[in-house]
Amino acid sequence: xxxxxxxxxxxxxxxxxxxxxxxxxxxxxxxxxxxxxxxxxxxxxxxxxxxxxxxxxxxxxxxxxxxxxxxxxxxxxxxxxxxxxxxxxxxxxxxxxxxxxxxxxxxxxxxxxxxxxxxxxxxxxxxxxxxxxxxxxxxxxxxxxxxxxxxxxxxxxxxxxxxxxxxxxxxxxxxxxxxxxxxxxxxxxxxxxxxxxxxxxxxxxxxxxxxxxxxxxxxxxxxxxxxxxxxxxxxxxxxxxxxxxxxxxxxxxxxxxxxxxxxxxxxxxxxxxxxxxxxxxxxxxxxxxxxxxxxxxxxxxxxxxxxxxx
Amino acid sequence: xxxxxxxxxxxxxxxxxxxxxxxxxxxxxxxxxxxxxxxxxxxxxxxxxxxxxxxxxxxxxxxxxxxxxxxxxxxxxxxxxxxxxxxxxxxxxxxxxxxxxxxxxxxxxxxxxxxxxxxxxxxxxxxxxxxxxxxxxxxxxxxxxxxxxxxxxxxxxxxxxxxxxxxxxxxxxxxxxxxxxxxxxxxxxxxxxxxxxxxxxxxxxxxxxxxxxxxxxxxxxxxxxxxxxxxxxxxxxxxxxxxxxxxxxxxxxxxxxxxxxxxxxxxxxxxxxxxxxxxxxxxxxxxxxxxxxxxxxxxxxxxxxxxxxxxxxxxxxxxxxxxxxxxxxxxxxxxxxxxxxxxxxxxxxxxxxxxxxxxxxxxxxxxxxxxxxxxxxxxxxxxxxxxxxxxxxxxxxxxxxxxxxxxxxxxxxxxxxxxxxxxxxxxxxx
Numbered sequence: 164x165x166x167x168x169x170x171x172x173x174x175x176x177x178x179x180x181x182x183x184x185x186x187x188x189x190x191x192x193x194x195x196x197x198x199x200x201x202x203x204x205x206x207x208x209x210x211x212x213x214x215x216x217x218x219x220x221x222x223x224x225x226x227x228x229x230x231x232x233x234x235x236x237x238x239x240x241x242x243x244x245x246x247x248x249x250x251x252x253x254x255x256x257x258x259x260x261x262x263x264x265x266x267x268x269x270x271x272x273x274x275x276x277x278x279x280x281x282x283x284x285x286x287x288x289x290x291x292x293x294x295x296x297x298x299x300x301x302x303x304x305x306x307x308x309x310x311x312x313x314x315x316x317x318x319x320x321x322x323x324x325x326x327x328x329x330x331x332x333x334x335x336x337x338x339x340x341x342x343x344x345x346x347x348x349x350x351x352x353x354x355x356x357x358x359x360x361x362x363x364x365x366x367x368x369x370x371x372x373x374x375x376x377x378x379x380x381x382x383x384x385x386x387x388x389x390x391x392x393x394x395x396x397x398x399x400x401x402x403x404x405x406x407x408x409x410x411x412x413x414x415x416x417x418x419x420x421x422x423x424x425x426x427x428x429x430x431x432x433x434x435x436x437x438x439x440x441x442x443x444x445x446x447x448x449x450x451x452x453x454x455x456x457x458x459x460x461x462x463x464x465x466x467x468x469x470x471x472x473x
Numbered sequence: 474x475x476x477x478x479x480x481x482x483x484x485x486x487x488x489x490x491x492x493x494x495x496x497x498x499x500x501x502x503x504x505x506x507x508x509x510x511x512x513x514x515x516x517x518x519x520x521x522x523x524x525x526x527x528x529x530x531x532x533x534x535x536x537x538x539x540x541x542x543x544x545x546x547x548x549x550x551x552x553x554x555x556x557x558x559x560x561x562x563x564x565x566x567x568x569x570x571x572x573x574x575x576x577x578x579x580x581x582x583x584x585x586x587x588x589x590x591x592x593x594x595x596x597x598x599x600x601x602x603x604x605x606x607x608x609x610x611x612x613x614x615x616x617x618x619x620x621x622x623x624x625x626x627x628x629x630x631x632x633x634x635x636x637x638x639x640x641x642x643x644x645x646x647x648x649x650x651x652x653x654x655x656x657x658x659x660x661x662x663x664x665x666x667x668x669x670x671x672x673x674x675x676x677x678x679x680x681x682x683x684x685x686x687x688x689x690x691x692x693x694x695x696x697x698x699x700x701x702x703x704x705x706x707x708x709x710x711x712x713x714x715x716x717x718x719x720x721x722x723x724x725x726x727x728x729x730x731x732x733x734x735x736x737x738x739x740x741x742x743x744x745x746x747x748x749x750x751x752x753x754x755x756x757x758x759x760x761x762x763x764x765x766x767x768x769x770x771x772x773x774x775x776x777x778x779x780x781x782x783x784x785x786x787x788x789x790x791x792x793x794x795x796x797x798x799x800x801x802x803x804x805x806x807x808x809x810x811x812x813x814x815x816x817x818x819x820x821x822x823x824x825x826x827x828x829x830x831x832x833x834x835x836x837x838x839x840x841x842x843x844x845x846x847x848x849x850x851x852x853x854x855x856x857x858x859x860x861x862x863x864x865x866x867x868x869x870x871x872x873x874x875x876x877x878x879x880x881x882x883x884x885x886x887x888x889x890x891x892x893x894x895x896x897x898x899x900x901x902x903x
Contacts, residue, residue, distance in 0.1 A: 221555045222577040222791075307724030327719035329877070418719070419877050420870065434548060436863055437577070 215443035225440065232444035242445070244420050245428040248333065252424065253400040253456075256337045261392055264347030265385070271348060272355045282352070286345040297409040300339045301326070311338075326410050329419035336406055336422075347392055354388040355381070386468040394457055401453050402426050425449055507537050507798040510560040512544045514785075515819070522818035526811055530802055537798045550790065554579050559790035561799040565613065566785050568604040568854055569861050575607040576859035576900065581789045582610040586800040596809070598847065601824035604784045604854035613786030614807045617821035619746045620782040620852055621675050622842060623768065627761040629663075629741040638742075638765035642679055645742075645768040646708065652741040653712065661713050661721040667740040668706045671869050674855060675744065675781040676702035681773040684864075685856040690901055692864060694871075694889040701770070703872055703882065710876040718876075731756035750839025751820045764842035766850075782852035784824055822847060860896045867892050 178186065190197070215232055217225035236242050271282050291299070303309050304325040312322040323331045362380050371379070404426040408414060414431040416423030429449070433442030515523050520543045527541045542560070544550075547570065553559045565571060574580050587594065594602055597615060605613040625638045633652050639645040645666065652665030668676065674684060682698015685691075693699060710718055725739055726732020729752060735743040736757045743749070744767065753760050769776035787803050789796050805811060809828050816823045817833040822843055829847060834840045855861060867889050875885040 220577055221551075222579060305723055306720045324716060324719040324723060327723050328716065415866075416870070419874060419879055431866075435866075437551075437573075 211443040211446060214440050215447050217440045219439040219443075220437045221439060228440065232441045233448070235441065236444055236448060241420075241423065241428050244416075245423045245425045248421065248423055249401055249403070249425040251333055252336065252403055253397050256333070256340060257393070257396040257400050259337055260340045260344055261347065261389070261396060263341055264344035264392075265351050265389075267344055267348040268351030268355055269381075271352050282349075286349055288342045289346040289349075293405045294409060296339070296343070297406050300335075301410065304335055304338075327418055329417075329421035332410070332417055332421040335410075336403075339406070347396075350388060350392060351385065354385050358384045383469040386464075387470055390460070390464050390468050394460060397456060397460075398453060401449060404430065506535065507795045509537055509539045509562055509795055509798045509802055511539050511541045511562045511799075511802070512550060512560040513541060513564040514543075514545050514547065514566045515564070516543055516545055519819045522815055525818075526806055526815060530805055537795075537801055539802050551579065554790045554792060557792055559792050561789065561793040561795045562787060562803060563790055564616070564785060564787055567783050568613070568786060568857070569783075569865065571605060571612055571786065571788075572607040572857040572861060573859040575610070575612040579791050580612040581791055581793070581796060582612060583614065583789065583800070584610055586804075587611060590800070590804060592804060596825045596827050598782075598824050598826055598829075598852070600782050600852045600854050601784045603857065604782075605786050605788075607857050607859070613788035614803055615784035615786050615824040616807055616812065617785045617816050617819075618782055618824040618847070619784070619822060620780060620843065620847060621669075621672070621744050621746055621767065622846060623742060623765045624735055624745055624749055625742045625763050625765060626735070626738065626740075627763055629738065633741075638763055639768050640765075642705065642768050642770045646705075648742065649708065650712070655713075659717070661717050663739055663741060664709060664721070664734075665741050666709070667734065667743040668709070669744045670706065671865070671872070672744060673699065673702045673706060673868060673872060674865075675767070676705055678779050678781055678853070679705075679767055679769045679773070679776050681770070681776050685858060687856070690897065692890055692893045692897055694868065694886045694893075695883070698773070700882065700886060703875065703886065706872070707876050707882070715877045735762075736760065747822060747837070747839050747843045748820055751837070754838040764839055766846055778851055780846070780850050780852045781854075782847070783854055785821075858897070859900050860893065863896060864889075864893050 214225060216227065216229055218228050218232075219225035267285055271278065271285060275281075288296070303311050306312055306322065306324040306327065309325070311325070315322045325331050325335045358381065362384075363376055366376050366380060403424050407417065407422040407424050407427050408430075411417030411422045411427075414427050414435060416427060416431075425445075426449075429442050429445045432438045432445060511527070513520075513523055520541075523543075524541055527539045531538055539562075547565060550559065550563050551574070571580070575582075586592070594611065598618065601615040601618055602611075605611055605615055623638060629652060630636075630638070630648070633648075635648060635651075639648045649665035652663070653661070654663035656662050677684060677696075677699045680698035680701040682696050682700070682702055683693055684696070684699055686693050713721070721739075725734045726737055731737075733749070733752055733756070734740045735745070735749065736753060750764065753762060766777075767780060787807065789799050789803070793799055806815075809825055812823050812825055813828050813831045813833045815821075816828070817831070817837055820837045823829055823831070823834075830844050834844070858864065871880070871885040871889045874880045875882050880888070
């Protein structure tokens with residue numbers, strides 16, 4: 164054993180005493196996470212899969228129903244309604260908000276006097292907790308007394324009933340999201356500042372106009388960040404809950420069920436109707452959907468994401 | 474250096490341990506005394522009335538100590554019961570969930586206690602007694618009772634040429650239409666009648682309707698009486714359109730405030746509980762209003778004898794540590810004397826027949842009309858069904874779709890039946 168060459172030793176399982184001690188020490192330091200992950204994530208994960216194959220109301224013993232819950236979900240109109248609403252937020256709201264945060268980042272990247280103040284101002288709304296923010300927007304969007312409609316009326320524009328009109332509830336959420344784009348903008352801003360100036364200089368010398376420079380340098384250089392923000396945004400959109408809960412007065416789904424998001428429906432089944440098995444099955448379907456979408460985006464990213472150095 | 478740091482840290486650590494231990498020791502201080510953890514859903518000034526009674530009970534004997542906690546979220550009680558650490562006694566603000574919780578075994582049947590201590594349930598109004606029973610067993614004791622009546626703004630009615638309140642549904646519809654007010658731009662300014670968006674189960678009594686058939690064990694949302702109730706609530710929506718209704722409702726003031734829509738003249742007539750009279754007394758004492766029975770359909774004169782009521786209730790959760798002690802307090806606090814004190818203090822109606830009309834209630838605004846109403850009528854609670862919350866949620870969902878013209882009246886009602894009946898079959902056949 165000790166005759167193995169040093170090069171071999173690196174790839175083999177044999178470790179020196181110090182290495183072994185380091186490994187245990189490393190694991191010990193990482194143990195809070197590992198234990199937490201196993202106890203608080205992996206075990207409940209497995210349990211929820213088991214429950215998804217049963218009927219369980221928290222009191223009696225879980226009754227085995229096999230794939231019955233999954234079958235029922237496919238026949239449940241609330242499932243499709245909630246999925247449609249959630250897809251709207253994921254595939255319409257997220258891209259809009261991402262575009263806006265990029266535009267804000269571009270503005271915040273300008274060299275104007277007092278830019279630090281603007282940056283702070285744009286980031287400030289992100290610091291407001293979701294619940295407080297939602298209650299604030301409940302007032303801003305009040306059709307009768309809200310500031311938004313007061314302004315719209317002053318310009319003789321139509322003043323929708325926002326959170327009460329099923330057609331406008333989700334767009335209301337997008338408008339509300341606009342004020343929270345400072346977080347995404349900040350990440351974009353950091354990425355923007357990481358783009359080497361030489362590239363722009365070279366392009367300028369070659370006669371590229373502002374649009375070409377943006378299209379062929381800025382966008383590709385930002386693409387890894389866009390990928391990150393897109394995935395985080397989608398995952399966030401699939402879990403959207405709080406806003407609906409506050410705007411619709413609990414997990415009711417709001418006017419014409421227009422705010423019945425996937426997580427709201429899940430909450431309703433689990434904690435109001437106590438269908439823990441059914442809700443677990445819902446959670447697993449959501450998990451699969453999010454996994455699939457993330458996978459598709461990752462695969463497609465090979466074609467549109469550019470990493471420096473490649 | 475290291476040593477000094479430890480020297481500093483050690484006492485701090487000890488301090489933590491000592492405080493933690495002290496915290497643990499506290500509940501055991503009174504030896505032999507049983508503690509009853511009591512979670513109730515009353516809030517604000519109501520808390521004071523309940524705490525007064527708890528103090529009185531604690532001072533009256535030295536075997537049991539009741540610790541009250543105002544805890545508005547009923548869902549938390551369930552979490553605690555499931556988690557195996559429930560209170561010994563808890564309150565539900567209404568009876569909607571009782572059958573469901575009893576069915577699951579989250580509540581203990583009280584019959585053994587009732588029998589052992591000779592507790593007399595016959596003093597309770599029949600509807601109140603039914604409300605706390607499921608499959609022949611009693612799971613809670615009602616503490617307060619509510620019913621809904623028609624409030625009408627005398628000045629606004631006079632202005633429109635009406636001398637008294639409407640007595641029949643036919644009159645009510647005429648009144649409501651005439652009392653509506655819209656601005657020149659077509660926007661709603663005042664509703665003649667606020668029937669309550671989700672009060673189908675109240676109005677159905679006016680049409681001799683029902684939502685459950687105990688014979689066939691079927692939900693009956695398509696029952697003609699229930700259908701008429703859904704239709705009646707939809708009249709405002711039909712007349713003004715969903716957009717206008719949404720906008721109007723969003724502009725209404727907070728319920729428990731001087732801007733309450735009835736107080737502010739935004740509703741000329743409104744269906745509400747006895748507490749509205751207290752709001753008026755508090756915020757608009759010079760208001761000229763009246764309280765009348767909910768109108769009945771001309772074609773159903775028998776509807777004059779019934780109506781809707783609900784109760785709040787105390788129950789002993791499954792897994793309670795001191796159920797016997799909890800019963801002792803439960804028995805005491807729901808006795809006539811305590812009930813009169815509490816209900817008159819917070820302006821509720823008492824579910825005990827012997828307490829209705831007690832002089833202590835004279836100070837409660839609106840009491841005369843309500844006392845007369847509950848004495849004259851055989852009021853009914855919601856049927857005691859273990860899927861009631863789901864049934865009500867489905868009614869709310871479908872009627873919302875009906876009022877918004879996303880579906881027709883008959884299709885929506887059939888949809889309720891289609892979605893709820895399988896749940897009923899499954900639960901009841903178990």
